[in-house]
Each structure stands twice: as C-alpha cells, then as structure tokens.
Amino acid sequence: MRTDEPKLSLSIFPYILIAVLVLISNIVLYYKLTTDYNNKLNLLNQKVDTVQDSLVTAIAKERTNNIKQLSSLENKTLSNFKKLQDFFSSETTKLKLDVENVKTQTSSELQGISEKVGGLEDKISELHVTSSDFSSIIEDAVKAVVSVKTNLGQGSGVIFNSDGYVMTNKHVISGAVRINVVDYDSNVYSVRLIGTAKDADLAVLKIDSNKTFNYLNFADSSSIKLGERVIAVGNPLGLSFTVTEGIISGVDRVIDVSKVPYIQTDVSINPGNSGGPLINSQKEIVGINTFKIINTEGLGFAIPSSVAQGIADQALS
Numbered sequence: 001m002r003t004d005e006p007k008l009s010l011s012i013f014p015y016i017l018i019a020v021l022v023l024i025s026n027i028v029l030y031y032k033l034t035t036d037y038n039n040k041l042n043l044l045n046q047k048v049d050t051v052q053d054s055l056v057t058a059i060a061k062e063r064t065n066n067i068k069q070l071s072s073l074e075n076k077t078l079s080n081f082k083k084l085q086d087f088f089s090s091e092t093t094k095l096k097l098d099v100e101n102v103k104t105q106t107s108s109e110l111q112g113i114s115e116k117v118g119g120l121e122d123k124i125s126e127l128h129v130t131s132s133d134f135s136s137i138i139e140d141a142v143k144a145v146v147s148v149k150t151n152l153g154q155g156s157g158v159i160f161n162s163d164g165y166v167m168t169n170k171h172v173i174s175g176a177v178r179i180n181v182v183d184y185d186s187n188v189y190s191v192r193l194i195g196t197a198k199d200a201d202l203a204v205l206k207i208d209s210n211k212t213f214n215y216l217n218f219a220d221s222s223s224i225k226l227g228e229r230v231i232a233v234g235n236p237l238g239l240s241f242t243v244t245e246g247i248i249s250g251v252d253r254v255i256d257v258s259k260v261p262y263i264q265t266d267v268s269i270n271p272g273n274s275g276g277p278l279i280n281s282q283k284e285i286v287g288i289n290t291f292k293i294i295n296t297e298g299l300g301f302a303i304p305s306s307v308a309q310g311i312a313d314q315a316l317s
Contacts (some may be wrong), residue, residue, distance in 0.1 A: 008108050068143045126302050134231050134245065137283040142241045143184045143214040145233045148205075148275060156234035156276030157181060157205065158285060159215040160312050164189075164207030167254035167308060169290055170196045170274030173203055181207060184241055192313045200307050201261050204315035217279060219284035221306035222248030224251060224263065232267040232300075234276030245270040246298070248286075253301065260307060278302045 098227040136143075148168050149155045155172030159165065166181060173179055173193065179222045181189050207213070238243050247269030253262040265278060269292045278287040287302030 005154070008115045072137060089115065121150075133281075134229075134243075134281060137279075137281065138231070138243055139231075141216065141231070141241065141277075141279050142213065142233055142281055143278060144216045146181040146183050147235045147240055147242060148172050149180050149182065151178045152176050154184060154235060154238065155274040156289070158233075158275075158277040158288070159207075159213050160218065161316065162212050162215050164209055164211070164213045165194070165312070165315060166191065166205040166207060167288060167312060168203055168205065169288065170201045170203040170312060172275045173205070179205065181205070183213075183241070197307075199258050200303055200311065201258070201291055202288060202303060202308060202311045216279065216283060216285050218285045218305040218309040218312065219280055219282070221286075221304045224248060224280075224286055224304070226251065228280060228286075229269060229277050230265060232265075232269060232273060232275035232276060233279065234269075234289065236268075236270035236272040238272060240275075251304070255301070260303055262290070262301040263304050265300050267300055269300035 051271045133194070146157045146159065146166055148155045149165070150173055152175060153172075155165040155168060157168035157172075160167055164255065173268040179191050179193070181191055189207045189209055191205040191207050194206050226248055229245065230248060231243055231245045233241065233243050244267050246265050248263060249266050250264035251261070253264045254260070255262060263278065263286065265287075267278065267289075269289050272291050274291065276289050277285045278289055280286050285305055287304045288308050289300065289302045291301055293299040293301075
C-alpha cells in the first residue's frame with residue numbers, strides 16, 4: 001500500500017485556488033469594464049442627442065431667419081421696381097411732351113424756311129445761265145450710254161429702261177444687217193430693232209439680255225432753259241464714252257423738213273456722238289444728239305426730250 005498519494009493531491013490545490021481567484025478577478029474586472037463602457041456609451045449618446053437637438057433647433061432658427069430676410073428683400077425689390085416703373089412712366093410722359101413741342105416748333109421753323117427757299121428758287125429759276133458740277137453724275141451717266149456698232153459704222157445710244165431699251169439715231173442703224181452695242185464695262189450685246197420714228201431721226205433697240213441695266217430718265221422739255229449747262233456722252237471718232245460740256249444755245253430750232261423743234265447746243269459733237277444723250281445736271285436726258293453744222297464751231301443739234309419720250313413710250317407700249 002502506497003502512503004504518498006495524498007501529498008500529491010495537496011500539492012496542486014494552491015494552483016487551483018490561484019486559478020479560481022484569477023478567474024473571479026477577471027470576471028469582476030470584465031464586469032467593471034463592461035459597466036464603465038456602457039455608462040460612457042450612454043453618456044456619449046446623451047451628448048449626441050443633445051448636440052443633434054441643438055443643431056435641429058439652430059437650423060430651424062436659421063431657416064426662419066432666412067425666410068424672413070428673403071421676404072424682406074422681396075418686398076424691398078418689389079417696392080424699388082414699382083418706384084422705377086413710376087419714374088420711367090413719368091419720364092416717358094415728359095419726353096413725349098418734349099418731342100411734341102420740338103415737332104411743333106420744328107414744323108413751324110421748316111414752314112418758314114420752305115417759304116424762304118421757295119422765294120429763292122423762284123429767283124434762281126429766273127437766271128438763264130447756271131453753273132453746274134457734273135462730276136457727281138458722270139459715273140452713273142456713262143454707265144447708261146452704249147456704243148452702237150454696225151457693219152456700216154458706229155454711233156452712240158442711251159439706255160432709257162432697265163430692261164435694256166436703247167434709243168439712238170435712225171441714221172446710225174439705217175441699212176445695217178448686223179447691230180451690236182457695247183456698254184461701259186466693254187460687254188458686247190446683240191440687239192433687235194424695235195422700231196423707228198416716222199418724222200424724227202430716232203430708233204429704238206432692245207438688248208438681248210435678261211439682266212437689269214443702268215438707265216437715264218427723260219427730262220421735262222418745258223424746263224429746258226437757254227444757258228443751262230449740259231454734257232454730251234458718246235463715242236466721237238471711236239473714242240468710247242467721251243464726255244463734253246457746254247450750254248443750251250437755243251430751243252425750238254426748226255431747220256429741216258421733219259419740223260422737229262431741235263435744241264441747239266455749243267457742246268462739242270463729232271461723228272460718233274450721233275444717238276448719244278445730252279444730259280442736264282439732274283442726270284436726265286435733255287435730248288438725243290443728232291448732227292452738227294459742218295465747218296462751224298459750236299453748232300450742234302439734239303432732238304428734244306419731249307419728242308424722244310414720245311417715241312420711247314410707243315416702243316414700251
């Protein structure tokens with residue numbers, strides 16, 4: 001029988017006791033830590049709730065303040081806008097009254113000026129010799145003049161309608177089997193004869209083209225006065241689009257069997273000028289240059305616009 005077994009059992013008891021004490025200590029420590037953690041967590045949650053409530057309150061307060069400020073700003077804006085409307089309405093009314101006053105005053109002043117100008121025009125119209133500057137109209141005038149070329153010779157012509165109707169002298173195209181015209185830009189066009197005048201040296205041609213042409217209007221022949229300055233545009237001696245200047249030397253000159261009341265002019269007219277226009281300072285056709293008395297100076301004659309206008313109207317009808 002062994003006698004040392006109880007000693008072995010007693011030798012491990014202290015260790016068991018220590019282990020139990022450690023376990024109990026750990027349990028107590030765990031409980032204490034858990035309790036502290038829960039307390040701190042609850043405290044933290046309370047603080048979070050407090051902060052959240054404060055934020056909600058602050059946001060609500062700020063929103064209320066912003067709404068009040070926006071409402072106040074809107075009211076101020078509407079008030080200012082109404083003031084601006086009233087101001088502009090008042091100023092517009094004043095401006096309209098000022099404009100009406102100015103119009104009334106201006107109308108009165110213009111009437112006075114018109115009466116003075118009318119008297120001045122009457123005085124000017126009594127003058128027989130006028131000084132005119134043709135530089136402002138020559139560029140447009142020459143664009144309405146053409147050189148008329150046939151198989152027999154050449155002359156001049158003037159476009160009197162935007163569709164390309166040309167007036168020239170009958171003798172320029174008489175007997176020709178081929179007729180062309182050349183404009184200021186050196187464009188060559190074929191033409192067809194529309195007709196010739198019975199009792200005047202005039203013929204009307206039509207350019208075969210659908211383009212729109214520069215043209216000149218006929219002057220009122222009753223307004224033609226002795227001494228009025230005029231220019232002739234044509235192709236004397238083949239010198240294309242030559243411009244010469246002079247005055248009206250006489251009117252109603254009946255010097256041949258045609259009984260045409262020719263205009264006499266001292267404008268230089270030479271072979272090739274025939275059929276070209278005699279033009280006043282208003283860029284109107286006063287007459288169609290037709291002939292000159294040979295071996296003389298300054299004795300040229302043109303068919304007046306009254307006769308040419310009648311032939312042109314017949315051609316267009």
